[in-house]
Amino acid sequence: MLDAPFAKWIDEHQDELIARLKEAVEIPSVSGDASYRPHVVRMGEWLKAELEKLGAEIRSVPLGKQVLDGQELDLPPALVGSLGNDPKKKTVLVYGHYDVQPAALSDGWKHEPFQFTHDKETGRLYGRGSTDDKGPIMGWINAIQAFQETKTEIPVNLRFCFEGMEESGSEGLEELVIKEAKGEFADVDAVCISDNYWLGTTTPCLTYGLRGLSYFSVSISGPAADLHSGVFGNVVHEPMTDLFDLFSKLVTPQGKILVPGINEKVAPLTDEERKLYEDIDVTLGDFEQAIGAKVTISEDKAEVLMGRMRYPSLSIHGVEGAFSGQGGKTVIPAAVKGKFSIRLVPDLDPDEVNELVQKYLKDEFAKLGSKNTLKVEMLSGGKPWVASIDHWNFRAAKDAIETVYGKTPSYTREGGSIPITLTFAEALGKNVMLLPMGRGDDGAHSTNEKLDLSNYIEGTKTLGQYLLNVPAAAASA
Ligand SMILES: [Zn+2]
Structure with missing residues (x-):
């Protein structure tokens, strides 16, 4: 249980935090459709204003032009900025994307995808972008606001990188990160990306590899x-x-x-590494359910996981x-x-x-x-990517998950790729960690995308507690 003042504030202000996510979801920032481009731009402006309300200094960086649906368009700007500049503190860069996948009621949604729907019976927050990736971005904003409202000192300097083209190949972002590696991101000590999901529905994960x-x-x-x-x-x-x-x-x-x-x-498999896969809280049945048939190559859970991740x-x-x-x-x-x-x-x-x-x-x-x-x-x-889970960045997050959820996270690797992860790792030369907020059944990119309210609230606390844990984790490194 976490009873820090900032966590109490989060619990007591749930309605306000839900309203913030509603506002974000209801801006249909679809990056892959030229006719939605003004909404993507509006979403970036809305997000910039939210960050500025917290006292962050944010620049809206133009990324050039693209041709889409036969039209030449300005790429949605990246938001780059900072909060805090204390040379005694570690500096953490957080990344997220404010664009979304296309969605239409006719695809089989139960509710209008760009109308935020809070189903109070199931505790689910429905809407395109709820989990991918607006929920996690709101999580960072919520956590910072909770610190400020409760006069909790933020023990790290923050750097922000939010883009509006992730669902359309992150056009223009790689060049920006490489350039800012010597600029805005020069002092970054570690990177945290919240843009993937738990493997299942019950155990939080920390992700350290991508194929x-x-x-x-x-x-x-x-x-x-x-x-x-x-x-x-x-x-x-x-x-x-x-x-x-x-x-x-x-x-x-x-x-x-x-x-x-x-x-x-x-690389040959070590016993220690095999154990990591055996410890992941998922069953063969979970895979069979996701596949819709009993056709896995192996019946051994660890082998199935390694087939996908390792x-x-x-x-x-x-x-x-x-x-x-x-x-x-x-x-x-x-x-x-x-x-x-x-x-x-x-x-x-x-x-x-x-x-x-x-x-x-x-x-x-x-x-x-x-x-x-x-x-x-x-x-x-x-290229593939893999990070060291012994780094303080991962330890700070592991401790946060244990405090908030009372559970040790599963360490996972993703079978797919999030190319920007490798760009951050290579351009900055620092540890990069993926800290997901949502569950494996959230339906990102699919119909009826949702984020469970408990993931939104506890996930917000986790992001906050992770930042609070950084100094101690880094000091014991
Ligand atoms: Zn995403």
Whole structure:
């Protein structure tokens, strides 16, 4: 139990804090739709004003232009700023994004997605952006306000970085972070990002790793035009047959990647590390529920978790140019383009993986004796990230979670990627931690996105308590 004055203030002012989230959710700041751009800009202005009310110094930084839906638009500005400049204190940078995914009632929402709905029976706060990522941003604002209202000294200097393009590829942000690494963020000692979720619905998490991604296309072409199999079957080398042969050599149905050199680069598992996965509060049933069927490769929970978090994976996504309609069309496609990707973990670098994949597919293709033409391309590549959980940044958050929730957090890695995490880690060279507020079933990016009121309130206290814990955690480092 946390009975610090700031926490009591939070409990006593829940209605005010809910009203703040309502205001934020009701600005439909969809970054991926040109017609919503004025709302994204308005959301940034609203957030800047909220931060300034707390005494923060905030700059609205233009990030240039983009072309969207055939129009040239100004990118929504990033909000960069600070609160506190005491050289005796540690400096913590917090990141969040004020844009959201698109949403419409017709997608299957129970309530208007941009009308905030507090369901008092279930204690759920519904609305697009409630958990991703407006709830967590409000959490920081709420915690700072609670400190100020209760005259609690904030024992760290804060730096802010809030963007309005996260759901649309964080355009322009990487350059900004690299530039501010020598400016506004020069004194940053640690970074806290609240923009992911607990693994399940009951145990808070701290996230210390993300997988990277290399995405490939494999083009095979031969005939000048599509052919009829009754006329040219068993006459020509068929591109689709070549492609399926190659695809069968990428990964086994047990998930084992067959491209030589990839598994060899993954660090061997230690007993201590295996225990981290065994301790994560999630069951095989949780996975089966999320999948909607009992089709996990392993029945061992720790193996399933490691499959998602600790090991690379290779997934085949689709084939362009293949016949995909109904009925039986006897076409021999003249050219096909297969798509697959590899999720990367340390120490797999996208460029090295690209070389391994290129060489392997070319060697295997040569063995087919086909006269068709092969082209392999890496369409995009992002590096993996992993942080040390022994750093004081993580200890301050772990202690906060234990105080607020009375539970030890699960240490998780995400199977996907949040590219800006790596940008902060590389540009600043400091420890980066992901401290999620919402639950695994919040439906971020989906219909009926929600944040549980208890996660909003206890999550706000957790963010506050984390800041309060920094000096002691850093002193004992
Ligand atoms: Zn997000």
